[in-house]
């Protein structure tokens with residue numbers, strides 16, 4: 001009988017994986033709109049990630065053919081390195097990650113992972129290889145343990161706790177009335193923005209993907225919480241190819257590569273130091289954020 005149910009289990013797993021990917025994406029980007037269905041090609045093979053080398057090669061894209069959003073994007077993200085994508089609102093930062101997740105397909109050029117064009121592999125295998133930490137995680141109305149364990153089918157309690165430790169939320173959970181069995185979500189305990197993000201981080205740690213997309217919170221976390229979350233994020237990025245959509249430049253200083261996107265084009269790229277020397281858009285954004293910080297600090301005094 002167990003043999004008979006195995007394919008069903010498998011289907012359930014595939015379904016949950018896809019569903020999780022979609023839920024994370026929807027949360028991250030706030031999109032559940034009508035979109036052209038992206039379909040797997042006939043007999044598409046699964047993606048096997050060896051190193052996690054992500055490349056955008058002359059990528060063009062527009063949601064509407066009349067209005068190009070990304071123009072000639074070339075981006076080489078070495079295995080295990082971290083790229084930060086910055087730029088004004090509407091520049092196309094989130095669109096880049098939607099394409100990597102194959103929510104949409106480029107209208108020109110291609111995106112490869114370890115040399116494989118992502119349009120030629122199954123979506124399930126692609127999405128299993130990419131972890132997403134959205135800026136505002138919505139939790140399921142279930143226990144906090146379930147919300148973390150969701151990252152990997154059949155995860156043991158020990159593995160869930162280890163992931164929670166990695167996300168620095170284990171002690172907090174142990175302090176809840178029912179520990180890992182405490183109900184969270186709309187109908188349970190209301191967690192703060194920082195706590196929810198830590199649950200999402202723990203879930204991602206459990207999934208252990210070779211590639212990460214992080215959407216840094218724009219919403220206000222107090223600066224101590226933010227600094228602590230940053231530290232946790234940096235530790236989960238370690239050894240994974242990471243793409244960080246950054247809203248605060250102070251968090252990208254250590255990126256291996258920063259790309260500045262403006263109206264769908266990469267207008268500057270380099271490390272923080274290299275970009276400051278250029279005295280271009282990045283420098284302008286950096287100086288603006290510095291003075292905003294100073295004003296905030298003065299106002300707080």
Ligand code: ATP
Nearest residue numbers: 031033063064069088089090091092093094095096
């Ligand atoms: P922000 O920093 O404000 O989040 P962003 O750089 O991430 O901005 P994107 O979300 O990638 O920008 O959007 C780029 C452009 O694409 C915007 O002009 C936006 O209006 C448009 N756009 C985004 N999503 C869709 C969609 N689903 N359908 C049509 N146009 C869209």
